[in-house]
Amino acid sequence: MLATIMYSSEGEVYNLSSNAECMHGEELSQSKEHEKINDLRERGYMEHGCQHYRKRCRIRAPCCNEIFHCRHCHNEAKYDIRIVPKLRHDIPRHQVKHVICSLCGIEQEVQQNCINCGVCMGKYFCGICKLFDDDVSKKQYHCGGCGICRTGGSENYFHCDKCGCCHSTLLKNSHACVEKAMHHDCPVCFEYLFESMHEIAVLPCGHTIHINCLNEMRQHLQYACPLCSKSVFDMSKVWEKFDLEIAATPMPELYQNKMVWILCNDCGRTSNVKYHLIAQKCLNCKSYNTRQT
Known part of the structure; x- marks a missing residue:
C-alpha cells in the first residue's frame, strides 16, 4: 500500500499512514491497559459477602473495633439475647472509617477500590453510608432526605418531607401523610422500619408495616391497622355478608x-x-x- 505524503511549508515530510499506525498502536496499548485494570477490579465479583450484601470487603466497627461483613451482621451479633443488655448496641454506620479487602486482606480507609490489589470492593458504593454491594440489580440510590441508601431505583420513589421517608411515585398525589411514618417499629414484628431491609407497605391510613407482616395479618383474618384500627383492605364484600x-x-x-x-x-x-x-x-x-x- 502506498504511503500518503504531505509536505509542510518548511519542507518537512510527514508520512500520515505511519503516524496513524503509531497512534493506533498507542490506542491499542491504552485499551489493553484499561482491560487489565478492569479485569483486576472484577476479580471475585459476587463471590464474597454475607446474606445481606454481596461485596468484596468487611468493615471494622468503630464502636467495638471488631470486624464484620456488614452493619447488619454487627447488629445481629451485638443485639443477641445472650449479650448483656448494657453491652448491646447498633453500629453508627456513618462513622465507619476502615474496611478490609476480602481478596488481599489489607485494611484501609473507606473507598471503592482496594489501594493494594486494585479490586472493586463493591459495584455500588456510597461514601456517605459506607455501603458496598456488588448486586446492583437492587437499583440502590442514596436519598439525601432520608440520609441513607434505598433500593428500587430513584426514578420509582420520591421523598416526602412530612413522612420523613421515601414512597412509591404511585402514591405521590394520594398517600396519607403521617409525620415520621417509618420512624417506628413494625406494629407486628417490632423491627425498626426506617432501616429495615424487608419490603414495607404504606396502609391507606398512612401507617407503615412490613408486607410479610401484612400478609400474615390477612391469613389470620386481621383486617384493621394495628395502630389506628382503620380497615386496611377493601371490605365492601365483607360488609355485604354482615348485612345478610x-x-x-x-x-x-x-x-x-x-x-x-x-x-x-x-x-x-x-x-x-x-x-x-x-x-x-x-x-x-x-x-x-x-x-x-
Missing part, C-alpha cells in the same frame, strides 16, 4: 329496640344505631368496623 347475616339473625324481643352509640374506626363519625350482637353498622360510611362508646 344480621338480617338472618333477629335479636330477642328484649333487645329489638335497644339503641347504642358507636364510633366508626374508618370514618371517625359517631352514630346512634340499633344494637345487634354480631356488629353495628356506621350510618355514615356503612362500615361495620365500629365500637360502642
